[in-house]
Amino acid sequence: MKVFTDNEKKEYRNIWVVAEVLSGEIQPVTHELIGAARTLADVRKSEVWVVVMGSGIEKTSELLFSYGADVAIIVDNPSLFGFIDETETKIMKRLIKKYKPEIVICGATTRGRSLIPRIAVMNYSGLTADCTGLSIDSDNGDLLQTRPAFGGNIMATIRSSNHRPQMATVRPRVMKSPEPDPSRTGRMIKEKMIPGDSTKTKNIIDIFHNTETAVNLADAQIIISGGRGMKGPEGFKLLKQFAKRVGGAAVGASRAAVDSGWIPYAHQVGQTGQTVQTKVYIACGISGQIQHLVGMQSCDLIIAIDKNSDTPMMQIADIAVVGDLFEIIPEVIKEIANL
Amino acid sequence: MLHHIRNKIYLVEVLPPKQDSEKLEKDLEKFSNKYTRVMESGYCACITDNAMGLLSFQGPEIIEELKLPVMPEQVMIHLNTFHRKDDLDNILESCKSKGIKYLLIITGDGSDRLPKLRPSDVDTTDVESVTSVELLKYINREYPDSFVLGVAFNPYEPEEHEFEKMERKIKAGATFIITQPLIEKNEVVDRLIKKYPEIPVVVEAWMSRKLYLLSEAVGYEIPENKEFDPISTLKMLHRLYPECGIYLSLLGFKTQYHLIKDTWT
Amino acid sequence: MKIVVCIKQVPATHDAKIDPETKRIIREGIKAILNPFDNYALEEGIQLRDQFGGEVIAISMGPQKAENSLREAISVGVDRAILLSDRAFGGSDTWATSYVLAKAIKKIGNVDLVICGKQAIDGDTAQVGPGIAAHLDWLQATYVMAVDEISSSSIRVKRMHEDGYDVCEIPFPAVITVVKDINIPRVPSLKGVLASKKYKIPVWKPDDIDADKSKIGLDGSPTRVVKTQPPPFRHASTKKIEGTPNDCARSLLKELRMRSII
Ligand SMILES: Cc1cc2nc3c(=O)[nH]c(=O)nc-3n(C[C@H](O)[C@H](O)[C@H](O)COP(=O)(O)OP(=O)(O)OC[C@H]3O[C@@H](n4cnc5c(N)ncnc54)[C@H](O)[C@@H]3O)c2cc1C
Ligand SMILES: Cc1cc2nc3c(=O)[nH]c(=O)nc-3n(C[C@H](O)[C@H](O)[C@H](O)COP(=O)(O)OP(=O)(O)OC[C@H]3O[C@@H](n4cnc5c(N)ncnc54)[C@H](O)[C@@H]3O)c2cc1C
Numbered sequence: 091m092k093v094f095t096d097n098e099k100k101e102y103r104n105i106w107v108v109a110e111v112l113s114g115e116i117q118p119v120t121h122e123l124i125g126a127a128r129t130l131a132d133v134r135k136s137e138v139w140v141v142v143m144g145s146g147i148e149k150t151s152e153l154l155f156s157y158g159a160d161v162a163i164i165v166d167n168p169s170l171f172g173f174i175d176e177t178e179t180k181i182m183k184r185l186i187k188k189y190k191p192e193i194v195i196c197g198a199t200t201r202g203r204s205l206i207p208r209i210a211v212m213n214y215s216g217l218t219a220d221c222t223g224l225s226i227d228s229d230n231g232d233l234l235q236t237r238p239a240f241g242g243n244i245m246a247t248i249r250s251s252n253h254r255p256q257m258a259t260v261r262p263r264v265m266k267s268p269e270p271d272p273s274r275t276g277r278m279i280k281e282k283m284i285p286g287d288s289t290k291t292k293n294i295i296d297i298f299h300n301t302e303t304a305v306n307l308a309d310a311q312i313i314i315s316g317g318r319g320m321k322g323p324e325g326f327k328l329l330k331q332f333a334k335r336v337g338g339a340a341v342g343a344s345r346a347a348v349d350s351g352w353i354p355y356a357h358q359v360g361q362t363g364q365t366v367q368t369k370v371y372i373a374c375g376i377s378g379q380i381q382h383l384v385g386m387q388s389c390d391l392i393i394a395i396d397k398n399s400d401t402p403m404m405q406i407a408d409i410a411v412v413g414d415l416f417e418i419i420p421e422v423i424k425e426i427a428n429l
Numbered sequence: 430m431l432h433h434i435r436n437k438i439y440l441v442e443v444l445p446p447k448q449d450s451e452k453l454e455k456d457l458e459k460f461s462n463k464y465t466r467v468m469e470s471g472y473c474a475c476i477t478d479n480a481m482g483l484l485s486f487q488g489p490e491i492i493e494e495l496k497l498p499v500m501p502e503q504v505m506i507h508l509n510t511f512h513r514k515d516d517l518d519n520i521l522e523s524c525k526s527k528g529i530k531y532l533l534i535i536t537g538d539g540s541d542r543l544p545k546l547r548p549s550d551v552d553t554t555d556v557e558s559v560t561s562v563e564l565l566k567y568i569n570r571e572y573p574d575s576f577v578l579g580v581a582f583n584p585y586e587p588e589e590h591e592f593e594k595m596e597r598k599i600k601a602g603a604t605f606i607i608t609q610p611l612i613e614k615n616e617v618v619d620r621l622i623k624k625y626p627e628i629p630v631v632v633e634a635w636m637s638r639k640l641y642l643l644s645e646a647v648g649y650e651i652p653e654n655k656e657f658d659p660i661s662t663l664k665m666l667h668r669l670y671p672e673c674g675i676y677l678s679l680l681g682f683k684t685q686y687h688l689i690k691d692t693w694t
Numbered sequence: 695m696k697i698v699v700c701i702k703q704v705p706a707t708h709d710a711k712i713d714p715e716t717k718r719i720i721r722e723g724i725k726a727i728l729n730p731f732d733n734y735a736l737e738e739g740i741q742l743r744d745q746f747g748g749e750v751i752a753i754s755m756g757p758q759k760a761e762n763s764l765r766e767a768i769s770v771g772v773d774r775a776i777l778l779s780d781r782a783f784g785g786s787d788t789w790a791t792s793y794v795l796a797k798a799i800k801k802i803g804n805v806d807l808v809i810c811g812k813q814a815i816d817g818d819t820a821q822v823g824p825g826i827a828a829h830l831d832w833l834q835a836t837y838v839m840a841v842d843e844i845s846s847s848s849i850r851v852k853r854m855h856e857d858g859y860d861v862c863e864i865p866f867p868a869v870i871t872v873v874k875d876i877n878i879p880r881v882p883s884l885k886g887v888l889a890s891k892k893y894k895i896p897v898w899k900p901d902d903i904d905a906d907k908s909k910i911g912l913d914g915s916p917t918r919v920v921k922t923q924p925p926p927f928r929h930a931s932t933k934k935i936e937g938t939p940n941d942c943a944r945s946l947l948k949e950l951r952m953r954s955i956i
Contacts, residue, residue: 091908091909091913091914091915091916112855112856112857113857172860172862173853173855173860175824175834175836176833176834179828199855199856200836200837200853200854200855200856201855203820203821203824203836204824204834204836204837205824206821207788207792207819207820207821207822207823207824207825207828208824208825208827208828208834209828210789210821210825210828210916211789211792211793211824211825211828211829212828214789214916215916216787216789216915216916216917216918217788217789217819217821217916217917218917219788219818219819219820219821220818220819234920238818238925239816239817239818239922240705240815240816240818243924243925244922244923244924244925245922245923245924245925245926246919246921246922247919247920247921247922247923248917248918248919248920249917249918249920250916250917250918251918252916253916290833290865291833292833292835292862292863292864293862293863293864294860294861294862295850295860295861295862295863296860296861297858297859297860297861298858298859298860298861299857299858312955336955336956337956361818369955370950370955380925384925391953391955393946393949399934404932405932406932407932408931408932408933409932409933409935409946409949410932410933410934410935411935411936411942411945411946412934412935412936412942413936413937413939413942414939417939418939418942418943418946420939421939421940421942421943422943422946422947424943425940425943425944425947426947426956429947429956
């Protein structure tokens, strides 16, 4: 493996964010990453660049500056509407060669986690997955990346300082999104897409939007989650009623509930489900094993309802309601109606 | 099941080897010895199905591989809802062809590795997930008159909920009931017996000294009791429930088997 | 059709207990298991072979005891298994791991399709699948939830995304990574397990796959784990609510109203 000298490293500057684009819209995770990149760039006295690949994306890209981007590289082409990993890899490879970023970060989404490893291999860059913390050495730009592994049982600190650019993915809702400042401006660079050999590419035949499977755990302000303590699908009917009364809360679940078939997998919160960072998380009959906690412990307010007051969930909760949830939740629903 | 009660035939639980066993051949031999011993005593061997979600081999395939004899009144297979459809059908076919007729139908425990039957697998659409009730209906529909189907009763669960489920199980074709382990007189079980006078009830006797294991198995805290003596508890259950059969769980084949010989008189 | 399934042996993290004093995982007594996601990869490989003919080969890079996972693959029905095991492979990160696996796949030769699990439950990166595709310069489809069609030259799949799914077609040779929705993995039968115990698993070393020694193991890995520590614990002061169900409901709603949540 080739090790970069300090002089070679110096040729690489600026912090890049690869934008997450869905159906022509830039997703909130991109703003969160710009926030994180801004902090790193300020330490390095360098710039935040965002790469946007997609179709019809120029307009939405202008908003990036208000979140803290200095430069936006736009690759706008109809053939980039769907997600073609190989094409986007080729584009990124070319851009990296041309502009030499010091760091490239990307959302740890299904797209990000498919695209970035490909780019990293082609570049011989180290890539750290699912980072929850990033810090940078102000002198040489080495990135210290913190991430959970072993199912959230340990946190590992990882560096890949022999190479540039250094690469990392960050899960959505792990970094806080900055407040947009509409007065901020920046530079836009338009790059062309160079078409490749079309016989050797992925052919996207159809795209289906299915908000059912997204379950909107991502967009919700409040999540009401049920675990094995819900006892069955009927329990989840009760939770859905509760969620409706609270005003558009989403329903989540522990894996124990999902594995029992009481509710589809798309509702699962945790290490092998979704990470959520809502204002309120109400855990009902969930004991709070580590695999569940890693998916929700950064929610602002955690409320637990459990008949056992000693569970890990009841310990970490801000509010712990002790009792039988089949008695308490109907009362809560009734009392909300009385408000 | 009345046959077993009248003739004082114990139902003896026999655990099949686990999938991750590092000494499978030895475990198979042990299984074979236990099974044979139960047969020779004239008792009924009850083979569990991935109990506590621990991935284990299936009764019928072990019987086949080890060429064990099947006496129709002396073998019972537990069957839960954590199977692929093709495996479920294989197990049922294999039971039928071997002359195994007693099946204990339970919802069972899942795990990462255990597939769950989907509603469509058992031709139902009105539930989110398959329970013992749907499995009972399926077996009765697909294999009418082939099997004698039993179900479990947990007196430690909220009573109303449990009785409501029992009603559905009976409607779905269950013809005998086995309770979770009892270590003393249990009023919920008394009510069960009263409610279904025509249905044979088998009470389970906990043959291990470790009561915390019982707590884990039934999902509720059973207070530790250093005095707990399985054999005298078994005798007490005979006195308390003379009209019931007895299922022995976690029976020690080395330490206890010889002691139970004359307890049911 | 020739299919390679990549499988990894991992510690059973659901058995992992945290030491309450040191806040570290207690590693003693944790069993090594086949990565749960790889069961789905194996099942898919076996089903595709049964449907279209050909051969499925399971490969794994890891210590000698990883052969147990390969044996499990044999017990559910793969045709062959190969272990990549050598001191020099130790300490490989995802870059180097995917390099070794790609080299092995080249060595096997004439492979049409490589199937990986979505991710391993220990490293948790989901990077090895796309990494293999990049090293081989093959096309990839990740988070595959269904294989819709397959021909002698291409495969059509559904890929899961956060906002739904898409249908895409890629020509062979290709790499796919699969999610749990794709199938229901079979459980090994007693017959299969007994037969797998007799199977002799070949072990390949760096030279057997023409690996460039500077690209494998710790030295070939661009990332370094510099330290590991227990996860941060939330320090919330917990407010306990007890009483009759109605008392609980009222107190809870009071708290929620105080924070203008409802
Ligand atoms: C690799 C791996 C990945 C995993 N990923 C996830 C994941 O993504 N998400 C996840 O959730 N889990 C995950 N798990 C599983 C996790 O380890 C736990 O098994 C699971 O979270 C337990 O679910 P639970 O809290 O609902 O069930 P339990 O631990 O059984 O807790 C049930 C709770 O309900 C309470 N209760 C019961 N009845 C009542 C009642 N009537 N009233 C009030 N309270 C009641 C009980 O006191 C108990 O605290 C994963 C495990 C592994 C190994
Ligand atoms: C605490 C910790 C943190 C780590 N963080 C990083 C990191 O951020 N970046 C990094 O590059 N490396 C990291 N590693 C190293 C990484 O775990 C190893 O490279 C590992 O060999 C593969 O990565 P994974 O476990 O994430 O597999 P994944 O990429 O999640 O596995 C996906 C699929 O690839 C296949 N596969 C993976 N490994 C093998 C194998 N050995 N043999 C056969 N098939 C396989 C399987 O099909 C699997 O389902 C870390 C290791 C540790 C211990």
